[in-house]
Amino acid sequence: MSEQTVVVAPGKSAQLAVANDFNVTVNDPGDAVKVHGSDATQLKRAGVAEDLLAVANAIPNQTGTNGQPFTYTIPANTFSGGVENTLTAVKGDGSALPGWMxxxxxxxxxxxxxxxxxxAVKITAKSRGGQVISDEFNVTVS
Known part of the structure; x- marks a missing residue:
């Protein structure tokens, strides 16, 4: 049977009994653990685990024209995994976006x-389970 890597959500039991009397012991919530595919499905269905959050498709650099409206939609498939991911945006150095953006x-x-x-713009995804991952790209305006 295939294995899947899942991340156990915070606030969930440290030891979980899953399919086929297979036990998963988690030292810290947020740890990634490998389990059998059917076990992973049960853990995710019960809301105690989620797929690893990853950058599935890097955001390409963008361009704009000075004084013109700039609009870019972050593709829905940029990140994979996680559950109920929320996105935030800051400059690449972690400071607030420029006043115009x-x-x-x-x-x-x-x-x-x-x-x-x-x-440099950094888009960060945070999953319901507390996983965090970012992707960074440039917006060049001339």
Missing amino acids: SFNPTTRVLSGPAATGTT
Whole structure:
């Protein structure tokens, strides 16, 4: 039987009895553990585990024209795994986005009246289980 790697959600039991009397012992919530495929399905169905969060498709660099409206929708398939992932956006150094740029996490849209320069943008996904992963790309406006 194939194995899957899952991440156990915080606040869940440290020892779980799953299919075929197979036991999973987790030292810390958020640890990745390998389990049989059918066991992983049961853990995910019970809400105690989720697939590993990963960057499935890197966000390509974007361009804009100074003074013109800039709009870019983060593709829905950028991240895989996790459950109920929420997105946030900051500059690559972790500081706030430039004044001209805003991010709507519900629609996944970056937008604003573009201003000359290059901005590294970091999009971070956080799963319900607490996993966090980011992807970074540049927005160059000329």
